Amino acid sequence: MGELVTYADGEPFSGVIGRTSDESSPAWPTPPQAREGAPNVLMFVLDDVGFGQLSCFGGLVETPVLDQLANNGLRYTNMHTTALCSPSRGAILTGRNHHSLGLATIAETSTGYPGYNAILPFDKGMLSEMLRPQGYNTFLVGKWHLSPPEHETPAGPYDRWPLGRGFERFYGFLGGDTNQWYPELVYDNHSVEPPARPEDGYHLSSDLADRAIEFVKDAHVNAPDKPFYLHYCTGAGHAPHHVSKEWADKYKGKFDGGWDEYRKVVHARQLEMGIIPPGTELSAHDPDVPEWDTLPENAKRVYARMMEVYAGFVSYTDHEFGRVISFLEEIGELDNTLFLLISDNGASSEGGPVGSLNEMMFFNNVPESMDENLERIDEIGGPNVFNHYAWGWTNAGNTPFRRWKRETYRGGTTDPCIVSWPAQISARGEIRRQYAHIIDLVPTVLDALGVDPPKDIRGVTQAPIEGVSFAHTFDAADAETRHHTQYFEMFGHRAIYHDGWRAVCPWPGPSFTEAAKKGRHYGDPIDGTILADLEANDWELYDLTNDYAETKNLAAENRDKVIDMVGRWWAEAGKYDVMPIDGSMLQRLNVERPSIAKPRDTFVYYPGGAPVPFSAAPKVYNRAFSITADVHVPDSGAEGVLLAHGGRVGGYCLFVKDSKLHCAYNFLGRDMFIVVSDTDVPRGDVALRYEFEPTGKPDFQAGKGAPAQGQLYIDGKLVGAVDMPHTVPNIFSSEGLTCGRDGGSRVASDYYQDDFPFTGTLKRVTIDLSGDLIVDTATDMKVAMARQ
Missing domain, CATH: 2.60.120.200 (Jelly Rolls)
Structure with missing residues (x-):
C-alpha cells in the first residue's frame, strides 16, 4: 500500500484530481494533531483559598495530595490574582487583564462600560480555544461563572458557555457558588439533576472528581496518544463550606487557640519553610477583627467549629482530587502532565465579623445571631445550612498579609501557586520568588508546549496576550522576572506594582473601622470630590524587597516615588479600560441590563x-x-x-x-x-x-x-x-x-x-x-x- 497523503483541514487539497480515478490520487483532510510527546495540561483553580491556608504554604489545612505535587515540583510564592472570582478566572483562561475582558467585577455587578460589562470579547481567546486546534481534548469540570447571568438560561445564547469557548466537555455549575449537597448542575449545555442525594453520601467534590476521570478515561481509551487540557475548578473553599461531619471532625480542637494564634503559628511555619523571605514581619492585627482572647467562650466554640468545617471541606476536596491524580498515574500520564494550581483570590470575608449559618444573610444585610449559631453548631457544614466562617479566620487564612478578598492589599491578591511537570522540570520541592500574575499562566503554558499564540480564532483576529511567560524559571531559581508592572482595581480599591515597589489606595479605607471614622463605608460610590481626596491623601507605599507583607507605609517620606507609582497606575488604567472608578455595590447590583427576553411582567x-x-x-x-x-x-x-x-x-x-x-x-x-x-x-x-x-x-x-x-x-x-x-x-x-x-x-x-x-x-x-x-x-x- 502507498503512503497515506494528508493535508490540514481547511487547507487546499494536496492530491491529484483527474478525469477518472486511475488518473487521480487521493489525499485526506486530517484534524490537527499534537506534536509527539506533547504534555497534558491540568489547571486546578481553588476558590477563596488564602495564601496561609494550604499545608504546603505553611497553613494548617492538611492537603497531602497538593503537598506531594508541590514536593515534586515548584511553589511560586509571589503569584498574584485580581482579588475576586470571575475577574481572576477570566484572566487565568485568557492571559489578559480583567478589565480588558469586561470583567472589572463579577457579572452580577456589571455596568455599561467596556471594562465592566462582563461580556467576554471573542478577540481574547481562552486557553481551551488555543489548545483544541493544536490537537488537544479540552475538558472543564466545576465552576464557570464567566457568562452574563441573563445568558445562563436554556434560552442561551450559548456562545459564552464553556462549550462555546473551546471546551469539548463540561460538567459543573455556571454561577458563582452552589450548594455542595444539592448543586445546580449543567452537563455540557443542559441542566441535570445530581446523581444522588446527601443522605446517599453525595457531595459535589466527589462528583466532580468522578466526572473528570470519566472525561479523561473516555478520550484516553479511544486515542491514548492524544493529550488533554483539564480545567478543574471545585467549589472549595467558597461558601457554603459543606462537608461531612467525619471530615470536619478530623480537625476537632485544632483551632481552639483561635485566629490570632493561627497567624503566629503559620507565620513561623512560613519562615521555616522558606515560603516567605527571612525577616518578613507578620502584618498588624486587623482593626476589624476582635482579639481572640477577648471573646466569650461560647463564641470561641462556634468560631472554632466554623474553621474545623472549612478545613475539612478543603481537605476533602484535596482527597477527592487525589483520585484524579491516581488515575493519571494508573494510565501512565502523570509524569507528562503540566500541573498548575492557583486560587482565584485571597480568603473570603463574606461571612462577616461573626460568621454565618447562611451566607445569604450577608447579601441581605441581615444581622447574625450568635445564640442561633451556637444552638445549631452541630449543623455547620451540613445540608441544612449555607455556612461561612467569621472574618477573623479570613484574616488568618491570608497570613502573613493584611486584609482579604475584594481588596487589593496582598491578602486579597497574593495566592498559592504550584507548578509540577516531572517529565520536564528537574527541580523538586523548590521555591520560586519571581513576581508573577495570573495573566502569565496562559503564556507560560503556551511557552512550555512550544505553541505560539494564535493570530485568529474562528476567524476573529486576536488581541495581544497581556501576560508574560515564567517558564524560564522552571529550572532557574535565580532567573529574572519578566513581569515588571501590574495594576490592580476592585470596587474602587486600587494598587500598582512596579519592580519591587507597591502602592495601594484602599477604598473605603485600610479597614472598615478606619474608613467609618471618615464617614466612608464599603459599597459607597466614589465621586470626583472623594477621588481628589483619595489621590491627595490615601495612597500608601511599600518596599516589598524589604517589607514582603506590606507592614511599613513609606508614602510620607517618599512623595516622589508615590507620584511616580500613581502616574503608572493611571497609565495602566487607561491602557486596560479600568475607568470609570466605581466603589459602589448596591447600585451596581440594581443596574438595568440588556436582557435576552424582552421586559415583561x-x-x-x-x-x-x-x-x-x-x-x-x-x-x-x-x-x-x-x-x-x-x-x-x-x-x-x-x-x-x-x-x-x-x-x-x-x-x-x-x-x-x-x-x-x-x-x-x-x-x-x-x-x-x-x-x-x-x-x-x-x-x-x-x-x-x-x-x-x-x-x-x-x-x-x-x-x-x-x-x-x-x-x-x-x-x-x-x-x-x-x-x-x-x-x-x-x-x-x-x-x-x-x-x-x-x-x-x-x-x-x-x-x-x-x-x-x-x-x-x-x-x-x-x-x-x-x-x-x-x-x-x-x-x-x-x-x-x-x-x-
Whole structure:
C-alpha cells in the first residue's frame, strides 16, 4: 500500500484530481494533531483559598495530595490574582487583564462600560480555544461563572458557555457558588439533576472528581496518544463550606487557640519553610477583627467549629482530587502532565465579623445571631445550612498579609501557586520568588508546549496576550522576572506594582473601622470630590524587597516615588479600560441590563422544564406579585409542589398537601411563614393562587424586606392569609426556580422531604409582577383571618 497523503483541514487539497480515478490520487483532510510527546495540561483553580491556608504554604489545612505535587515540583510564592472570582478566572483562561475582558467585577455587578460589562470579547481567546486546534481534548469540570447571568438560561445564547469557548466537555455549575449537597448542575449545555442525594453520601467534590476521570478515561481509551487540557475548578473553599461531619471532625480542637494564634503559628511555619523571605514581619492585627482572647467562650466554640468545617471541606476536596491524580498515574500520564494550581483570590470575608449559618444573610444585610449559631453548631457544614466562617479566620487564612478578598492589599491578591511537570522540570520541592500574575499562566503554558499564540480564532483576529511567560524559571531559581508592572482595581480599591515597589489606595479605607471614622463605608460610590481626596491623601507605599507583607507605609517620606507609582497606575488604567472608578455595590447590583427576553411582567412556567437560574427568576422582592397554577385534580386527589423558588436557606413554595393548598415563605432559614387553605382543593380544573401584598416599606439597613400579607385563593375565593412582619430584601438563595417539583434543597423541608412532584395535571404556573391583585371585601378578610 502507498503512503497515506494528508493535508490540514481547511487547507487546499494536496492530491491529484483527474478525469477518472486511475488518473487521480487521493489525499485526506486530517484534524490537527499534537506534536509527539506533547504534555497534558491540568489547571486546578481553588476558590477563596488564602495564601496561609494550604499545608504546603505553611497553613494548617492538611492537603497531602497538593503537598506531594508541590514536593515534586515548584511553589511560586509571589503569584498574584485580581482579588475576586470571575475577574481572576477570566484572566487565568485568557492571559489578559480583567478589565480588558469586561470583567472589572463579577457579572452580577456589571455596568455599561467596556471594562465592566462582563461580556467576554471573542478577540481574547481562552486557553481551551488555543489548545483544541493544536490537537488537544479540552475538558472543564466545576465552576464557570464567566457568562452574563441573563445568558445562563436554556434560552442561551450559548456562545459564552464553556462549550462555546473551546471546551469539548463540561460538567459543573455556571454561577458563582452552589450548594455542595444539592448543586445546580449543567452537563455540557443542559441542566441535570445530581446523581444522588446527601443522605446517599453525595457531595459535589466527589462528583466532580468522578466526572473528570470519566472525561479523561473516555478520550484516553479511544486515542491514548492524544493529550488533554483539564480545567478543574471545585467549589472549595467558597461558601457554603459543606462537608461531612467525619471530615470536619478530623480537625476537632485544632483551632481552639483561635485566629490570632493561627497567624503566629503559620507565620513561623512560613519562615521555616522558606515560603516567605527571612525577616518578613507578620502584618498588624486587623482593626476589624476582635482579639481572640477577648471573646466569650461560647463564641470561641462556634468560631472554632466554623474553621474545623472549612478545613475539612478543603481537605476533602484535596482527597477527592487525589483520585484524579491516581488515575493519571494508573494510565501512565502523570509524569507528562503540566500541573498548575492557583486560587482565584485571597480568603473570603463574606461571612462577616461573626460568621454565618447562611451566607445569604450577608447579601441581605441581615444581622447574625450568635445564640442561633451556637444552638445549631452541630449543623455547620451540613445540608441544612449555607455556612461561612467569621472574618477573623479570613484574616488568618491570608497570613502573613493584611486584609482579604475584594481588596487589593496582598491578602486579597497574593495566592498559592504550584507548578509540577516531572517529565520536564528537574527541580523538586523548590521555591520560586519571581513576581508573577495570573495573566502569565496562559503564556507560560503556551511557552512550555512550544505553541505560539494564535493570530485568529474562528476567524476573529486576536488581541495581544497581556501576560508574560515564567517558564524560564522552571529550572532557574535565580532567573529574572519578566513581569515588571501590574495594576490592580476592585470596587474602587486600587494598587500598582512596579519592580519591587507597591502602592495601594484602599477604598473605603485600610479597614472598615478606619474608613467609618471618615464617614466612608464599603459599597459607597466614589465621586470626583472623594477621588481628589483619595489621590491627595490615601495612597500608601511599600518596599516589598524589604517589607514582603506590606507592614511599613513609606508614602510620607517618599512623595516622589508615590507620584511616580500613581502616574503608572493611571497609565495602566487607561491602557486596560479600568475607568470609570466605581466603589459602589448596591447600585451596581440594581443596574438595568440588556436582557435576552424582552421586559415583561408575566412569566409562565411548565412542569418538566429545566430549572430557572436564580439570576433569571422573577424579581419578586418588596413588590406585589401573584402566582397562579392552573391544574386538573383527578377524583383520587393530588398533592405536590406547584412552584418552588429558592431553597432551604430562603425562598417560597406553593404546594398541595393533605388536600389543602399551602404556601411557605422561608425567610433565610430563620423564619417560616406558612399559610394553609381553610378548604380542600376541589377536583377537576382549578385555579390555585397565591398573592403577596406589601403592607409597608422595606428597611434595607436592618436587613428586612417589605412587610407583607400572603393570601391564598382557590378559583378566585380567598381561603387563607398570613401576615409577614418582614420578608427577604434582596436574594433568597443561589438556587433557582422549578415548576412542578422542588428541585435542589427543599424550601419547606418540614413539610416534605423529596422533590415532592405534583401528582395531578399541572398545566402551567403564571407569576404576575404587575401588581394586579384580587380586591378582597372586608368580610372576606375578617373570615379569612379568623380561620388562621
